[in-house]
Amino acid sequence: MSASAPPPLHGPAFDADPHPAYRWLREHSPVHRMELPGGAWAWLVTRHEDARAVLADPDMLKDPARGNEVWRGARMGLPFDHRPSLVRSMVNVDGDDHTRLRKVAGGAFTPRRVRTLVESAERVTAGLLDRIAASSEADLVRDRPSPLPIAIICDILGVPPEDRAEFHRRAAVIDASAPEEIAAIGTTTDWFDDYLGRLVDARLAEPADDLLGDLVEAHRSGHLTRDEVTSTAFLLLVAGHETTVALLGNLFLSLLRAPEHLERLRRDRDLVGPAIEETLRLESPLQNATWRFPRTATTVGGVALEAGEPVLVSLLAAGRDPERYDDPDVFDPERGESHLGFGHGAHYCVGAQLARMEARVAVNAVLDRLPGLRLAAPEEDLRWWPSMIMHGLFALPVRFDTP
Ligand code: HEM
Numbered sequence: 252m253s254a255s256a257p258p259p260l261h262g263p264a265f266d267a268d269p270h271p272a273y274r275w276l277r278e279h280s281p282v283h284r285m286e287l288p289g290g291a292w293a294w295l296v297t298r299h300e301d302a303r304a305v306l307a308d309p310d311m312l313k314d315p316a317r318g319n320e321v322w323r324g325a326r327m328g329l330p331f332d333h334r335p336s337l338v339r340s341m342v343n344v345d346g347d348d349h350t351r352l353r354k355v356a357g358g359a360f361t362p363r364r365v366r367t368l369v370e371s372a373e374r375v376t377a378g379l380l381d382r383i384a385a386s387s388e389a390d391l392v393r394d395r396p397s398p399l400p401i402a403i404i405c406d407i408l409g410v411p412p413e414d415r416a417e418f419h420r421r422a423a424v425i426d427a428s429a430p431e432e433i434a435a436i437g438t439t440t441d442w443f444d445d446y447l448g449r450l451v452d453a454r455l456a457e458p459a460d461d462l463l464g465d466l467v468e469a470h471r472s473g474h475l476t477r478d479e480v481t482s483t484a485f486l487l488l489v490a491g492h493e494t495t496v497a498l499l500g501n502l503f504l505s506l507l508r509a510p511e512h513l514e515r516l517r518r519d520r521d522l523v524g525p526a527i528e529e530t531l532r533l534e535s536p537l538q539n540a541t542w543r544f545p546r547t548a549t550t551v552g553g554v555a556l557e558a559g560e561p562v563l564v565s566l567l568a569a570g571r572d573p574e575r576y577d578d579p580d581v582f583d584p585e586r587g588e589s590h591l592g593f594g595h596g597a598h599y600c601v602g603a604q605l606a607r608m609e610a611r612v613a614v615n616a617v618l619d620r621l622p623g624l625r626l627a628a629p630e631e632d633l634r635w636w637p638s639m640i641m642h643g644l645f646a647l648p649v650r651f652d653t654p
Pocket residue numbers: 306341342343353404486487488490491492494495498535536537540541542566591592593594595597598599600601602603605606
């Protein structure tokens with residue numbers, strides 16, 4: 252890649268392997284003015300130190316109303332970004348409102364509550380592996396342990412069993428956000444808007460001991476508006492589903508690329524946790540953190556930014572910054588380094604402990620149940636989501652030995 256021409260930041264080559272482009276940006280344009288569809292543009296931050304500073308900065312606002320006119324005019328957010336019943340959640344607000352919303356939802360993710368979900372995660376995973384293990388091949392992304400994250404979110408929210416298949420099918424459309432599916436997002440969003448509203452009505456009529464029940468209680472006592480209740484439920488679905496699926500796919504791929512690691516993990520399960528952390532650094536499931544807008548004129552990495560100019564922090568690029576990590580492109584489960592894969596600062600991922608638990612359960616089950624695991628397609632044939640947000644595989648075909 253030449254030193255003068257910025258590399259393309261979209262298209263099949265970038266989706267398949269974005270790392271060379273990010274390397275170029277870290278070296279030549281670490282706070283890069285990136286063109287976006289619809290005439291908009293954004294600052295893309297790729298160095299670890301700058302990324303961490305932006306994420307920690309309370310003057311980098313999350314409220315989309317703080318974005319400048321060009322950004323708002325290009326309607327860069329997804330189609331649901333303009334619905335109060337789906338967007339009044341912690342990820343789109345700042346300051347006291349953020350603290351209030353985060354506190355109510357955070358109760359669902361304490362280590363104690365997460366422990367109570369382990370049993371449910373193990374049961375769902377065992378059922379899936381019963382199905383998978385009966386064959387000698389599978390797709391670890393599509394047949395995946397994938398129903399696992401959505402099943403857990405349904406448990407947390409209290410979605411009744413009879414609605415779960417439909418909930419799952421609709422959630423896949425929202426999360427995919429591949430260009431060809433954008434049209435379907437509108438109608439699917441209508442469905443969630445309506446469905447979550449009905450769940451809230453049910454909790455208002457009859458209180459329940461689940462997160463939605465807690466949120467509805469907070470509404471009854473005046474701490475949350477009704478829009479904030481439905482928006483929080485919707486956020487958990489959007490934030491906690493495909494991210495966890497992508498983490499699992501990216502982790503299995505890292506292990507299949509280096510079978511010696513797979514065997515080491517099979518023998519030494521204490522390495523499963525560190526391998527999950529290493530995947531969050533090396534193949535961060537979220538390519539970029541969510542939009543931020545400076546409250547006032549500021550500088551990032553020596554570059555001047557005006558108030559309201561949109562900023563994206565590349566978690567994927569920051570995770571491979573050689574200024575921060577030795578041999579940054581190497582997967583080393585024993586590295587023991589922190590990372591930005593769950594973000595940093597006030598908006599640090601609420602579901603981090605839950606995602607770690609789900610990944611541990613899924614990886615251990617696959618190691619237990621699928622001996623001789625190997626890729627069933629050349630790595631260059633694997634397809635990645637064409638997305639500015641996600642960094643995850645469409646499919647991960649594998650073979651394994653049957654007893
Ligand atoms: C491997 C899986 C996951 C990854 C990689 C991930 C990553 C992240 C990141 C990077 C952020 C910060 C975004 C920013 O500052 O712009 C975030 C925020 C958030 N995540 Fe996760 N997440 C995962 C799983 C989950 C799960 C399972 C849930 C809940 C069910 C969840 C709920 C949230 C919420 C609610 C926020 C917003 C927090 C706030 O704004 O204060 N995440 N996540």
